[in-house]
Amino acid sequence: MHEFALAESVVRATLQTAESEGMTAVTRVVVQVGELQQIKKDVFEFALKQVHSDDPRLADTVLVVEIVPARFSCRVCEHGFTLAETGEHDADAKEAIHFVPELAHAFMRCPACGSPDFEVAEGRGVGIASIEGERPDA
């Protein structure tokens, strides 16, 4: 399960930060997941709860999962746009774009110049946006 592997790497990175920052408890972790990342938010949240329970520093951590909307950037006119701005897509097209972002080129055109030559600027990957924790009176 993809979500569990990602959850494990988020927890590992969080603990490394807690270690290097000398945190005694991690209070809040904000994880950003790209809209095009093939992830189910509820499964990912469940996975984070499952894997984070065995370290005492993570006992009371609030985990926030944010979905980052996909943004595209036209290589011809440099216009930046979102999926919604490219017009109506049927459910099959949306599904295809979410699962295989490369397929976006088959369904979408730059809304400014009509070119199919664009790149995914945002909305892929998983990253930790912030880690907050308690430190012994620093």
Ligand SMILES: [Zn+2]
């Ligand atoms: Zn364009």
